[in-house]
Amino acid sequence: MHLFSMCRRVAAVVFVLGALAWPQHADAGVLERNYLPQWMPMPRFIPGPPLWLPPVPPPAGGGEIYSPSQTATYEMSNIGGYSFPPCERNPGGLMTKTQWGSAAFRQAGRIVVHTFGSDFDTVLAAYRGSSCGALTLLGFNDNRIVSGISTSQSLLQFDVAANTQYRLQIGGRNGAEGDIYANVFRLPSGGGLSVFLAKYGGASFEGRDYVCELGYTHAPTCPAATFVVHNSTGHTLNVTPSSSLGGAFGVPAAFSLSPGQAKAVTFNYNTVFNRTTLRTVVGYFTFSGRVGTTLVSRAYSRGLVSVKSQTGYGANVLRAAVANQVRTAYVNEGVYFDVKISNIGTQAATGCHARSKVFSRLKTYWQLFTPPSTTGTPSVPVTIPAGGYKWLRVWMASQSARDGDPLSLGDIIIDCANTAELALNAANRFDLTSFGSFPLRNVVVAAVSPTTGVLNVPPTGIAKFRVSVKNTGPAVQMRVNGFYESPFDDPANSRFTVTGICAANAAGACTGPSGSTVLIYSSAQNVTNYFNVFVRAPAVNPGYDPSRRRIFLNVKQDTPANVSTDYVLVGTRGIAVRKN
Numbered sequence: 001m002h003l004f005s006m007c008r009r010v011a012a013v014v015f016v017l018g019a020l021a022w023p024q025h026a027d028a029g030v031l032e033r034n035y036l037p038q039w040m041p042m043p044r045f046i047p048g049p050p051l052w053l054p055p056v057p058p059p060a061g062g063g064e065i066y067s068p069s070q071t072a073t074y075e076m077s078n079i080g081g082y083s084f085p086p087c088e089r090n091p092g093g094l095m096t097k098t099q100w101g102s103a104a105f106r107q108a109g110r111i112v113v114h115t116f117g118s119d120f121d122t123v124l125a126a127y128r129g130s131s132c133g134a135l136t137l138l139g140f141n142d143n144r145i146v147s148g149i150s151t152s153q154s155l156l157q158f159d160v161a162a163n164t165q166y167r168l169q170i171g172g173r174n175g176a177e178g179d180i181y182a183n184v185f186r187l188p189s190g191g192g193l194s195v196f197l198a199k200y201g202g203a204s205f206e207g208r209d210y211v212c213e214l215g216y217t218h219a220p221t222c223p224a225a226t227f228v229v230h231n232s233t234g235h236t237l238n239v240t241p242s243s244s245l246g247g248a249f250g251v252p253a254a255f256s257l258s259p260g261q262a263k264a265v266t267f268n269y270n271t272v273f274n275r276t277t278l279r280t281v282v283g284y285f286t287f288s289g290r291v292g293t294t295l296v297s298r299a300y301s302r303g304l305v306s307v308k309s310q311t312g313y314g315a316n317v318l319r320a321a322v323a324n325q326v327r328t329a330y331v332n333e334g335v336y337f338d339v340k341i342s343n344i345g346t347q348a349a350t351g352c353h354a355r356s357k358v359f360s361r362l363k364t365y366w367q368l369f370t371p372p373s374t375t376g377t378p379s380v381p382v383t384i385p386a387g388g389y390k391w392l393r394v395w396m397a398s399q400s401a402r403d404g405d406p407l408s409l410g411d412i413i414i415d416c417a418n419t420a421e422l423a424l425n426a427a428n429r430f431d432l433t434s435f436g437s438f439p440l441r442n443v444v445v446a447a448v449s450p451t452t453g454v455l456n457v458p459p460t461g462i463a464k465f466r467v468s469v470k471n472t473g474p475a476v477q478m479r480v481n482g483f484y485e486s487p488f489d490d491p492a493n494s495r496f497t498v499t500g501i502c503a504a505n506a507a508g509a510c511t512g513p514s515g516s517t518v519l520i521y522s523s524a525q526n527v528t529n530y531f532n533v534f535v536r537a538p539a540v541n542p543g544y545d546p547s548r549r550r551i552f553l554n555v556k557q558d559t560p561a562n563v564s565t566d567y568v569l570v571g572t573r574g575i576a577v578r579k580n
Contacts, residue, residue, distance in 0.1 A: 028343070032401035032435055032563050037471040061286045072332045073117075074101075074436070075361060075400035076180040078172055085134035090468050093141040094123045095171035099180065102130075103166040110139035110191040113168060114144065114155035114234050114262075116198055117181035117206035121173040124154035132166040133253045138166075141175065146303060148264045149198050149228055155262060157191065181206045191232030192297035193239065193289045198264065199226035200358070207399070210285070210301065211358050212248070214275055215308025222248060222305060229265055229287050229299070231257035234324040237289035237296060244283035248273045248305045257289070274307075278417040280351035280381040281305040301377070302365070304355055307417060311449075316420040317345030318384075320428040325406040328433045328440035328570050334397040337430045338369055341414060341422070342389040350382040351417030354394040360411035361399045362432065369393035384416070396432055403568045404431035407485050407552075425547040426485040426574065435559075441473040443555050443571035448530065449508070454576045455551060457537040462499060466508055467573050471523040477558040478523040479567060482533045485574070486542065486549045494542035496535055496551060497578050504530040538580040547577035 084198040088098070115122040121540030122141050127135035141495075144155035152173075160166055170180055183206075185194040197205050212222035231237050236259065241252045249267040257263060267285060282304050289297040319342040327335040343349045354366040369391040370375035380471075384390045394412065404428045414422040434442060447453070448466040457463040469480065482498030502514035503521065510532060512519075521529065533553050542549060555571035 015355055031403070031565070032437060040537065047451075058075045058263065069538050071183045072186075072251075073399045074180075074331060075176065075181040075206070076170075076182065078170070078180060079177045087168070088127070089127070089135060089137065091125050091137055092123070092142065093269070094142060094173050095125070096173070096175050097171065097177050098169055098171040100183070101168040101170075103160075105160045105162055105167065105186075108160060108162050108189050109185045110157060110159050110189060110232055111166075112185040112191075112194050112230060113185065114183050114196070114228075114230075115180060116146070116150050116155075116183060116196065116228055116234060117172065117204050118153055118179060120176040120178035121152040122176075122180065123171045123173050124156050125159050125169040126156050126162060127167040127300035128160075128168070129167065139469070141388075144262065146228060146262045147263055148226070150325045152560050155230070157230075158261065159189070175317040177319075182205050185230075185232075187232060191234070193237065193287055194230045194232065195285070195287055195299040195301050196224060196228045196230075197226070197285075197301050198265075199229045203359075205359075208359070210303035211355050211362055212303075212305045213308065213358075214306065215313070220275070221271070222273075224266050224268045224271075225249070225285060225303070225318070226264055226266040227285065227287075227301060228262055229257065231233070231259060231289065231297075233289075233296060234259050235291050235296060237291065239334055240290070241267070241286045242286045242288070243303075244266060244279040244286065245303050245305055246273070246279075246283065248281060249285075251443045252529075261474065278351065279416050279434055280305050280415075281307070282353070282379045282381065304353070304379075306351070306353070306355075306415060307411065309418065310390065313420040314418045315345055316423060318349065318414070318416065318419055318422040319344060320414065320422055322428050322430050325405050325574070326433060326569055326572050327429045328404075328442055329397065329431075330400060330402060330439075331434050331436040331534065333434070334395050335432060336393050336395045337393050337568060338432070339394055339414065339428075340389055341384060341392060343384040343386060343419075346386050347418075348386055349416040349419045350381070351388070352382040352384055352392075352415070353379075354392055354412060354414050357411050358414060360395050361402070362411045363399065364394065364396045364412060366395065367393045381417075394430075398432055399432040400434075401436060401563075402432060402434045403565060404433035406431040406572065424552045425575070427547045433561060435563065435568070437562060438560050439473065440568070441471050441476055441478075441570055443478075443523075443572040444468075444470040444472065445553070445573040446556055447573050447575055452573070454546065454578055455535060456578050456580050457496065457535055458580050459537055462536055463533045464508075465535060465551055465553070465575050467531050467533065468528050469523070469531065469571065470528045470556055471525060472526060475522065475524045477520065478570075479518055479520045479556050479558070480531055481554050481556070482535075483516045483554055484550075484577070485552060487545075490542045490549075491540055494538045494540040496549070498551065499534045499536050501534070501553075502532050504532045506530060508532065511527040535577065541579045544576070544578040549577055550574040551577045 502510035502513040552574040556567040
């Protein structure tokens with residue numbers, strides 16, 4: 001089914017989950033909470049562009065085919081607890097330490113929600129309505145037993161109408177608390193199959209995409225992939241598993257699922273899989289449900305197997321340049337980064353792709369990108385000719401609240417089958433900031449001068465780095481700060497120092513004081529602000545390395561009280577620095 005056809009037939013969801021907790025528990029170990037001592041409208045999640053919905057292969061066979069969207073997993077915590085507001089419902093008398101979510105749907109459909117992967121005994125309820133005192137209970141579940149997966153987690157399915165408010169309530173039984181994984185599936189009216197990657201080998205995997213790295217520094221086999229398959233139709237389905245990952249996995253036997261039933265199904269690694277031909281294999285774990293010979297539903301989960309050199313990686317020949325190092329989004333909303341990948345080697349780099357690290361909470365896919373606007377088929381490995389380059393558009397979304405940091409080790413890998421992984425560094429690393437309960441601003445951060453991309457700092461005195469910042473969203477309080485990034489093993493007394501920042505005009509003259517390295521300002525919508533960053537050279541010259549020694553101006557947005565940090569990164573711009 002074509003991607004846009006799938007978008008028309010799958011009920012689009014607006015969904016956010018947040019904690020229902022008193023403010024004194026703001027430091028209970030989670031990044032984001034919603035405080036609701038009184039009943040208040042819940043925040044609503046606006047889905048990302050349609051392209052973020054993962055691609056699915058065209059279906060084969062006759063009959064009506066429902067293609068449910070990929071699961072949206074929300075990682076949360078209810079640690080800390082709270083007292084119930086008087087109007088809060090407590091079906092079965094089992095709910096304690098609850099979290100609530102608000103959902104609105106553009107189309108009528110069937111919703112499946114479960115908490116598989118959570119590390120405590122959960123209780124789950126769904127309601128229609130928006131007022132605390134006037135909610136209609138749609139369903140309630142305490143324990144849904146799925147052999148090998150769950151004895152104390154919960155699962156619900158319920159039907160929804162378009163443009164109607166719904167509430168989801170998740171609690172711990174008898175005071176239980178811990179990490180929650182709320183897994184939400186959106187299906188058409190009548191339901192269908194949904195599939196959830198529950199285990200990676202023996203480890204809980206909570207709906208991430210499957211990635212296996214075969215090669216010199218990785219395991220000689222791929223971990224087993226165990227899925228929870230659920231039937232939300234009114235029919236008993238005969239389900240046939242299959243895989244399009246190049247024979248990397250044996251195929252489980254067909255099985256039967258009655259209405260509402262969930263079952264754990266495991267794909268095991270195929271020991272005769274070809275591990276000598278270097279390549280990147282991208283495909284799907286697929287479950288096709290039939291009544292008799294009529295195909296009723298088909299569900300997919302993406303997978304990637306990277307076959308690297310068995311005797312050692314190829315040379316480190318990949319280089320990269322990125323247009324933006326920080327982007328912002330809601331939780332489970334997709335955004336993209338355009339990355340220019342160059343191959344400085346003497347042979348073509350094959351099987352090139354982008355992926356998340358195995359246990360990252362980021363979900364990722366990529367497309368070949370031809371500037372300014374042409375994109376290729378999603379998740380097709382790319383060949384980069386010797387001495388040439390290709391652009392990749394790398395899409396990502398986060399399953400949890402995240403304060404991005406492009407200077408950390410990072411969760412994104414860019415790799416080719418016959419080369420070393422791209423060496424990500426201070427100049428080319430990128431990351432995502434995402435939250436669920438408040439809108440983050442997208443800011444455009446640009447270097448104004450020097451235009452060479454290198455700041456030459458004299459042995460004595462100060463050099464100036466000029467930056468412009470434009471907030472494309474509604475007005476908000478922002479702050480900027482200067483930062484120097486360098487290798488951890490640089491010698492003593494060799495760090496460049498940001499001595500101050502000032503607000504400036506377009507001509508470069510300071511319009512305010514420059515004695516502080518942090519500047520707080522009111523950022524109006526679509527107004528360009530200019531800043532000067534002043535830099536002093538160290539006593540010891542560390543040498544020039546534009547990929548690892550850089551001065552940055554970080555742009556941060558102030559956060560509401562339900563976020564455990566006062567501000568989060570929404571933009572950055574760096575420049576190489578050199579002592580004259």
